[in-house]
Amino acid sequence: MTVDSQGTAAAAPQDAPGRAAEMPNTQKGQPPPSGPEEVLQPPRGRRSLPAGVLPYLLVAPALLSMAALLLYPLIRNVILSFQQLDRKEFITRETVWTGFDNYTKLLTDPDFWTVVVRSVLFTGANVFLIMVLGTGIGLLLNRLGKKMRLVLSLSLMLAWAMPIVASVTVFRWLFDEQFGVVNWLMRTLGFSGYEQHNWFETGLSTLTIIAVLLVWGSIPFVALNMYAGLTTIGTELYEAAKMDGANGWRTFWAVVFPNLKPFFMITTFLEIIWIFKAFAQVYAMNAGGPDRASETLPVFAYIEGVGQFHYGMAAATSVLTIVLLLAAMSFYFRLILKQEEEL
Template identity: 55%
Template sequence: MTVQTERPPSGPAEGPPDVRKPGGAGPGRTTPRAASRAGALAPYLLLLPACAATVLLLGWPLLKDVLLSFQNLNMAQLIQHVTEWNGFDNYREVLTGEDFWRVTLRSILFTAVNVALVMVLGGLIGLLLARLGKRMRLTLLIGLVLAWAMPVVAATTVYQWLFAQRFGVVNWVLDRLGWHSMADYSWTSSQMSTFFVVTVLIVWQSIPFVAINLYAATTTIPGELYEAAALDGASAWRSFTTVTMPFLRPFLYATTFLEIIWVFKAFVQVFTINGGGPDRLTEILPVYAYVEGVGNQHYGMGAAIAVLTILILLGLTAYYLRIVLKQEEDEA
């Protein structure tokens, strides 16, 4: 005997009626509008700590420097805690003097020479890294990283020893090679020789960044493009100009931009080598601002020079970016 049980109806199970309004949200649920608002705010919340640190560490000192540039502040006012506002007198005195414009021109030429040498030599070493075998590449990379990681003051001290007048290694090597007049040569006694030492130091310190950056860029180039160029009969130079350079160009633009900023504000190297001497002939704008502000105790004057230095650097970088954007538009 077979017992049949009645199957429940196939329709939806009965339960309490849904009292929610259409489009409404139940407890614990987020509306689409609130979710989109939270998603839009998320990037700004993530950037908030970095922005706060930037304002605290850079914005506040910059504001204090701008305020100081409108004051007549020397050691007497500093001791007496007296604030004496003098408006644009500091800027007027700086801009009407010949020293500021002479130092500005010297700084621009100094930056141009150093950046050109760094980009050329660093680019060649970066391309060499791409051609070397694994062992030689690793050895060269270790040397570049060690040079790059050395503190600026330590590297400057080493170069002072290398180019010392009496017991320097450079003078000893030149004397051994037959240049006996260089045995006791003072590399910091003239403007050009001092700039030569500073340039060698800055180029030596900056090459690792450019070389490693460009080597990393070469690893992103697909090998199929070189194979296609070889099948088309392209020479090595043609392959470099049509395949390698288009990939490296954005990296070259960005690296040059950073090098302009770093070389233009190379205070430590210039000041540590010879304090901007001899006779203040090797001062660049950051050193000039320090000597006038701290050395001569014209703190308001030094602050004004520092503000003008920032404006000049912004102008140079804006001009460079304008050239880069124009070239990219022409290529497009």
């Protein structure tokens, strides 16, 4: 390259194309490209699942387990309810189809309807006590200090965690005729006639003891969940109610209940299901006695099947029990759908 002015002028055009190639389009006054942006393609060898399939794959193991453990036995039980399977058929292994005879016998049996009414009343009384006492203890947990709340919570957890057979054994000892603590306490308080009082003499007294056991074992579930729900309610709502002059009862119905209405609904129906199908507590306490006067529907089905060798009749009883529970649950689902429509 020469140093004269012509050489300098001649060198400039040779370097210009290289610099122009390095300049972006925006600096050259040209608009950016309007074509579509480059889409990243997944690496070869990996295929993505269709949209919406992954959630079903994740819940498939649980659904298959429920089908194997619940659905298949339910179907077999329904089939068995249309058969006559007594001691003879059980030994000879012959299948005798009877249609709706088992259901007809049950629905026309006054003893069956006595057990149904007893089960409904027993469930209603227990659920009412559980919800009232559990709600009260939940409110108490919300008011206590940290140390007392911890002590009460641990006590509730211990009661809830106790095995059913162990708790039934403790209650039978408490109400024992000869060495029971309750008889000793009644005599200590000055009541007469409790030297060797039999608390399991009648069906009503037996069901009362079973109810105490069920309420004692169910309160922790309601109380702890109630306390957890109360922690979600803002303190400003309580302060506003206090400024309006609302007392404790009015604050509960105006602040607590509206905010925890879903909790009360689901907990109530869960307790209905749990109490209605309670079997171990009723049977282990007194085997449905005396004279089958404390039987509920699950115990009635068990005694008809295992005790009397009427397995077809027992299967029909269990199917009718499921129908009653479904009727109660349908009422719950109607409330849920109505609440969703209001929202």
